[in-house]
């Protein structure tokens with residue numbers, strides 16, 4: 616009896632070579648994996664390698680990492696994870712489904728399946744830019760969206776702001792904290808509420824009516840904003856309100872609830888990142904458009920520690936059930952526990 620149950624337990628372990636699969640290896644996913652790795656969990660991170668801030672040369676506002684290149688930040692994170700036996704693969708998860716044992720089967724683009732008891736979706740978001748010739752090429756350079764990310768670096772320069780509903784004047788008002796030379800281009804916005812005109816005037820923002828047709832660029836630097844009527848306004852930085860669209864395809868496949876936000880539908884998550892689907896977490900920009908790198912990492916951290924505790928309690932309760940049923944001895948449990956810890960110490964599986 617003892618031997619039978621011991622091998623059954625090992626079989627269950629083999630069915631889930633990973634306890635957690637993290638989809639996405641940006642700040643949120645790597646941070647979750649770090650906590651889980653340090654908690655001696657078997658973790659796989661699958662990362663397609665396209666973090667949102669890749670176009671930017673530097674990452675700002677992360678205490679002690681201010682100004683670090685985003686790629687370097689993530690490379691250091693991956694190195695840290697390796698020392699805890701976390702496996703990271705460069706691939707894309709194309710689908711995910713519940714299996715018959717309470718866990719999940721994920722399919723990778725290379726066709727390989729990965730199975731786990733818990734899934735963390737840390738896939739980030741896509742910034743949909745307004746359609747304007749030349750805009751995408753300058754994204755993250757001198758076409759920007761976030762003054763907290765870049766405002767200090769471009770302070771006191773000639774700012775343009777491309778209006779977009781629904782926050783038409785908000786961004787123009789916000790960036791006056793970094794420069795007093797701000798021009799709001801109304802572009803396709805036809806009307807502004809009176810209160811907006813008043814506030815823009817009070818903040819010293821110039822407003823230009825008329826559609827923007829393109830950008831003026833010299834020596835790989837933005838020099839101006841060109842209107843459809845031919846007028847050119849010299850500007851060296853242009854703020855745009857990109858639409859942040861969460862990458863939630865995998866969550867949709869699992870039937871996770873979403874809620875409408877000003878940025879479109881986002882998954883419903885609790886403060887620890889749990890979605891409405893038991894066993895599935897969403898963290899970072901995949902769960903909220905507002906998160907910067909440090910917040911995304913924090914969300915991942917919270918999810919990691921919650922999952923570790925949840926798995927532990929689940930296993931303890933299962934052992935209690937077996938003990939109550941009289942099918943599992945303390946000696947057998949100790950043997951299985953020693954075997955599992957031995958595997959973890961060696962960083963299995965690979």
Ligand SMILES: Cc1cc2nc3c(=O)[nH]c(=O)nc-3n(C[C@H](O)[C@H](O)[C@H](O)COP(=O)(O)OP(=O)(O)OC[C@H]3O[C@@H](n4cnc5c(N)ncnc54)[C@H](O)[C@@H]3O)c2cc1C
Nearest residue numbers: 639641642643663665667668675708739755899900907908
């Ligand atoms: C131009 C720009 C500059 C920015 N600068 C700053 C800054 O200075 N400071 C700051 O705090 N914030 C900055 N941000 C915001 C920052 O990029 C995000 O807050 C941060 O990247 C969110 O981290 P994340 O882990 O949620 O998502 P991401 O960093 O976007 O990581 C998600 C990862 O998941 C992968 N992925 C997606 N789908 C799959 C899949 N199906 N299978 C496998 N992998 C998948 C992606 O390829 C990506 O590697 C900037 C954003 C932009 C656009």
